[in-house]
Amino acid sequence: xxxxxxxxxxxxxxxxxxxxxxxxxxxxxxxxxxxxxxxxxxxxxxxxxxxxxxxxxxxxxxxxxxxxxxxxxxxxxxxxxxxxxxxxxxxxxxxxxxxxxxxxxxxxxxxxxxxxxxxxxxxxxxxxxxxxxxxxxxxxxxxxxxxxxxxxxxxxxxxxxxxxxxxxxxxxxxxxxxxxxxxxxxxxxxxxxxxxxxxxxxxxxxxxxxxxxxxxxxxxxxxxxxxxxxxxxxxxxxxxxxxxxxxxxxxxxxxxxxxxxxxxxx
Amino acid sequence: xxxxxxxxxxxxxxxxxxxxxxxxxxxxxxxxxxxxxxxxxxxxxxxxxxxxxxxxxxxxxxxxxxxxxxxxxxxxxxxxxxxxxxxxxxxxxx
Numbered sequence: 412x413x414x415x416x417x418x419x420x421x422x423x424x425x426x427x428x429x430x431x432x433x434x435x436x437x438x439x440x441x442x443x444x445x446x447x448x449x450x451x452x453x454x455x456x457x458x459x460x461x462x463x464x465x466x467x468x469x470x471x472x473x474x475x476x477x478x479x480x481x482x483x484x485x486x487x488x489x490x491x492x493x494x495x496x497x498x499x500x501x502x503x504x505x506x507x508x509x510x511x512x513x514x515x516x517x518x519x520x521x522x523x524x525x526x527x528x529x530x531x532x533x534x535x536x537x538x539x540x541x542x543x544x545x546x547x548x549x550x551x552x553x554x555x556x557x558x559x560x561x562x563x564x565x566x567x568x569x570x571x572x573x574x575x576x577x578x579x580x581x582x583x584x585x586x587x588x589x590x591x592x593x594x595x596x597x598x599x600x601x602x603x604x605x606x607x608x609x610x611x612x613x614x615x616x617x618x619x620x621x622x623x624x625x626x627x628x629x630x631x632x633x634x635x636x637x638x639x640x641x642x643x644x645x646x647x648x649x650x651x652x653x654x655x656x657x658x659x660x661x662x663x664x665x666x667x668x669x670x671x672x673x674x675x676x677x
Numbered sequence: 678x679x680x681x682x683x684x685x686x687x688x689x690x691x692x693x694x695x696x697x698x699x700x701x702x703x704x705x706x707x708x709x710x711x712x713x714x715x716x717x718x719x720x721x722x723x724x725x726x727x728x729x730x731x732x733x734x735x736x737x738x739x740x741x742x743x744x745x746x747x748x749x750x751x752x753x754x755x756x757x758x759x760x761x762x763x764x765x766x767x768x769x770x771x
Contacts, residue, residue: 586763590732
C-alpha cells in the first residue's frame with residue numbers, strides 16, 4: 412500500500428526525517444499497537460500514535476468517563492461523560508486522523524482473555540493503574556515474546572521502561588513481586604499532577620515509534636524515573652534476573668494467573 | 678560530604694516531605710537503620726528483618742544493589758542512593 416497524496420502531506424514532517432522517510436512512515440501505517448488502559452497514560456500515548464499514523468490502535472478499557480478524569484485524560488471530554496473510555500478515545504483519535512483503525516475492547520483484561528487479545532499486535536503499551544494487571548501484562552508479553560512499553564505515575568513521579576522479552580529484563584526482573592495491598596497508594600488516594608501522565612505517555616509513545624521504526628536505542632535494561640518537582644530524569648540499570656519467576660533460567664510461572672482481587676483495592 | 682539518599686514520593690511523608698536526605702557511609706542496611714532514627718517508619722517500609730523488601734529497589738548510583746551485595750552493599754561519601762518502589766498509577770480504572 413503506497414502513501415496517498417494526502418498522507419504524504421499529513422506525514423511530511425516525518426517523511427523528511429532520514430530516520431523515518433516514506434519507508435518508515437509505511438512501517439508506522441502497517442503497525443498494530445495495543446494500549447491497555449484509556450486513562451491518564453493511554454490518552455496521550457494513543458493521541459500521539461494516532462497523529463503519527465499507526466495503522467491499528469487497540470484500546471482496552473471497561474471503565475466510563477467521569478468528570479474527575481478530565482483533569483488529565485485528554486482524549487475524553489464533557490461530551491463523552493458516561494461513555495466507555497475506549498469508545499470516547501476512539502472518537503477523539505478518529506477525529507484527529509481517520510487513517511487510523513481504532514479497535515475498542517470494552518473488557519477488563521484477565522488471565523483468560525489476555526493472550527488472545529495480544530497475539531495479533533506488534534507492540535503492547537501498559538497504561539494501567541494496578542499491580543495485578545501490570546504483572547499479568549508483563550507475563551503475557553514474555554510468553555508471547557511481544558515488546559512492552561511500560562509506564563506508571565504517582566503524584567509527581569513517573570517511571571518508564573521498555574521490555575523486549577528474550578533480549579533484556581522484564582518487569583519481574585525489575586520488581587520481583589507486587590507490593591502488598593495497602594502499601595502503595597493509588598492515584599485516587601494520593602493524587603497525580605494532571606500533566607504528569609502527559610510527560611510519561613509522550614515518552615511511551617516515543618518508545619513505541621522507535622520500536623516500529625527500528626531506530627535508536629530502546630529503553631531496555633533501564634528504568635527512567637521522572638521527578639517533576641525536582642526536574643530530574645534519572646536512569647537506573649535493570650539487569651536481567653537469572654532467577655526471574657517468568658523469564659529466568661528456571662521459570663516457576665508457566666501459566667497465567669490472576670492475582671487476588673485485594674491487590675486491586677490499594 | 679555524606680551519602681545522598683533519594684526518597685520516592687510514596688515515602689516522603691515519613692521524611693517531612695523531603696525528597697533527598699543525607700546519611701553516613703557504610704552498608705545499605707546500616708544506612709537505612711540510621712535514617713530510621715531520624716525518620717521513624719522508613720526502615721520498615723524498605724526492609725524486613727534486616728533484608729530489603731522485594732518490591733522496593735535500592736540503587737547505588739545507577740546500580741541495583743540486588744546485583745551487588747544486596748543490603749550489605751557498601752556506600753561511600755558522595756554516592757547517591759535511590760529508593761525506588763514499584764508504582765502502578767496510569768488510569769483510575771479499577
